[in-house]
């Protein structure tokens with residue numbers, strides 16, 4: 490009985506997952522349910538001509554009611570953007586799912602456990618992109634663009650990567666590559682890493698050649714990405730083309746790529762995890778690596794040297810512990826007052842839910858929960874530095890060890906950089922013998 494699930498499908502004109510019909514969505518969802526060992530008890534199907542029509546979806550509303558009463562605890566869908574069309578709808582869905590626990594599994598996006606902070610963060614990220622794309626598509630139908638297309642053509646010159654030859658409309662394949670680049674970089678990948686990935690996969694530039702780091706960097710930092718015109722390095726006007734990125738993400742990316750710490754990061758494939766990251770305990774300078782039969786961390790100023798391998802292993806262990814704990818209790822944060830406020834709000838939310846009985850109107854409960862959740866999100870944002878929260882969002886909680894081990898060294902470094910400071914202490918004479926945890930000082934950065 491506990492493995493019963495329902496399927497939700499939706500057809501829409503604007504984004505059908507490539508015009509994917511409900512029959513095909515249902516077929517894929519049934520195959521997914523079978524793989525998961527879930528028994529499909531019902532299919533909810535909406536015919537929705539536009540994600541932005543604001544038209545109520547009867548079947549969706551019925552599904553939400555079943556989720557609120559606890560009759561439905563598993564939902565299979567083709568993609569999460571089939572279920573919620575806007576970030577606001579997603580929050581309602583999360584609220585409803587919170588009452589009895591809800592697992593959503595998407596053919597395209599995988600399992601999303603909305604009972605965990607990581608799952609919620611994942612759902613919100615997916616939803617932000619989907620919503621953004623809907624807005625772009627809505628904008629596309631505006632007649633103005635037809636005229637702008639002609640203006641765009643008159644510019645001449647090379648077609649910018651990401652746009653069709655008219656220089657106005659996005660090319661879906663290239664736009665997907667741009668979004669992927671942004672996601673990877675914001676998640677801690679390096680420019681060198683993402684450039685190599687493009688070339689390894691044979692993704693061509695507009696000229697049909699291979700990519701290099703500075704091309705990728707220049708492309709992503711160009712105001713063209715957010716549909717702004719630039720003259721002598723200054724943004725001077727709105728462009729007449731479809732933007733490829735939300736402005737907020739583009740600005741974050743700019744901060745990240747212009748960070749001087751990042752520029753001096755060595756680009757070659759790294760074997761050691763901590764060069765440039767761990768500090769010498771005596772000079773407070775970042776250590777580099779040296780190879781002498783074994784790999785060492787080495788301080789060029791005072792000559793301190795330490796064997797690399799046991800230190801990397803120790804730091805990996807500390808990170809996994811921190812990430813696992815972060816899932817069960819709030820991590821210590823800069824703003825302790827805001828954290829206390831968030832705790833208090835969470836208690837209020839829990840108490841409100843505990844007081845709720847099946848006879849009460851779920852809408853009343855949601856009316857109380859919604860403002861509390863908004864306050865909670867706001868307090869949590871104040872309490873936690875945003876970049877660390879985003880980096881670790883998908884990592885925290887049980888199973889952190891597996892997820893950590895699967896990360897590339899670049900991403901591990903990015904998370905380490907946000908979360909801890911590492912100082913290597915000098916050892917008396919030799920660095921041989923058993924590893925001593927006291928010889929590595931680790932301080933959380935909050």
Ligand SMILES: [Zn+2]
Nearest residue numbers: 769772788791
């Ligand atoms: Zn030193």
